[in-house]
Amino acid sequence: MACATWLNQSVLPTLCNRTHICFNLRHFRSFSSSGLRLRLRSLQLCAQAKRTSSFKDTPVASPADLNFVSPLKIVEYPDPILRAKNKRIVTFDDNLKKLVDEMFDVMYKTDGIGLSAPQVGINVRLMVFNPVGERGEGEEIVLINPRVNKYSKKIVSFNEGCLSFPGIYADVERPGSVRIDAQDISGAKYSINLSGLPSRVFQHEYDHLQGVLFFERMTDEVLDTIRAQLQALEKKYEERTGSPSPEKIDTHQSRKVAAGFGKS
Numbered sequence: 303m304a305c306a307t308w309l310n311q312s313v314l315p316t317l318c319n320r321t322h323i324c325f326n327l328r329h330f331r332s333f334s335s336s337g338l339r340l341r342l343r344s345l346q347l348c349a350q351a352k353r354t355s356s357f358k359d360t361p362v363a364s365p366a367d368l369n370f371v372s373p374l375k376i377v378e379y380p381d382p383i384l385r386a387k388n389k390r391i392v393t394f395d396d397n398l399k400k401l402v403d404e405m406f407d408v409m410y411k412t413d414g415i416g417l418s419a420p421q422v423g424i425n426v427r428l429m430v431f432n433p434v435g436e437r438g439e440g441e442e443i444v445l446i447n448p449r450v451n452k453y454s455k456k457i458v459s460f461n462e463g464c465l466s467f468p469g470i471y472a473d474v475e476r477p478g479s480v481r482i483d484a485q486d487i488s489g490a491k492y493s494i495n496l497s498g499l500p501s502r503v504f505q506h507e508y509d510h511l512q513g514v515l516f517f518e519r520m521t522d523e524v525l526d527t528i529r530a531q532l533q534a535l536e537k538k539y540e541e542r543t544g545s546p547s548p549e550k551i552d553t554h555q556s557r558k559v560a561a562g563f564g565k566s
């Protein structure tokens with residue numbers, strides 16, 4: 303059973319006969335849920351909502367904010383782009399469609415099943431995903447200016463990865479399902495309920511739009527298992543840029559508290 307069967311195609315917007323969403327698979331692992339058993343490469347996800355300030359307070363993206371250079375490149379932790387404010391999209395033009403197509407291209411090339419715009423250096427509220435992770439298969443879904451208006455009470459643990467954290471996988475707890483309001487590639491508003499894998503992918507990618515990274519959702523015990531890998535990425539960043547890492551995993555605790563995370 304393919305992941306895309308979780309998506310109600312009748313309510314998802316389509317683009318070029320495809321539906322768009324974001325997600326990333328790497329090493330396949332076993333996953334069972336509600337009688338389903340999937341063989342997945344470890345997930346690369348993004349998202350979960352902080353119900354904070356009004357959406358209207360979110361800055362609007364200018365045309366310059368949506369400029370991009372092909373081919374897109376994945377931004378890795380601890381690049382500050384992953385923490386920057388992501389602006390609301392109000393212009394639904396050909397440039398936006400080109401950006402979406404380019405995001406799908408880089409997502410497939412990197413074995414992804416989901417991708418958020420800040421992960422390719424564009425700080426706007428856009429994500430794409432295809433839970434199947436193969437071009438021409440499954441449903442490609444685009445979510446623009448998404449907002450979560452409801453989470454399920456049930457919390458599910460799942461092994462996640464992230465394209466911005468190459469080679470790092472660990473368990474993350476998130477609500478099992480979400481109800482979302484968003485806009486499609488033409489700007490039309492729609493609402494959708496997601497559960498299972500699409501819900502997981504969406505929440506991981508949505509976190510990226512909030513400037514939240516998946517290790518911040520991990521328990522201290524789980525975080526300890528990847529601490530050395532995060533430090534290695536910080537060192538890699540410092541060697542590449544010649545600048546100090548803008549954040550350190552060892553000083554991360556305060557942000558976790560400040561961001562208002564909880565398990566429910």
Ligand SMILES: [Zn+2]
Pocket residue numbers: 346347348463464465466506507510516
């Ligand atoms: Zn991610």
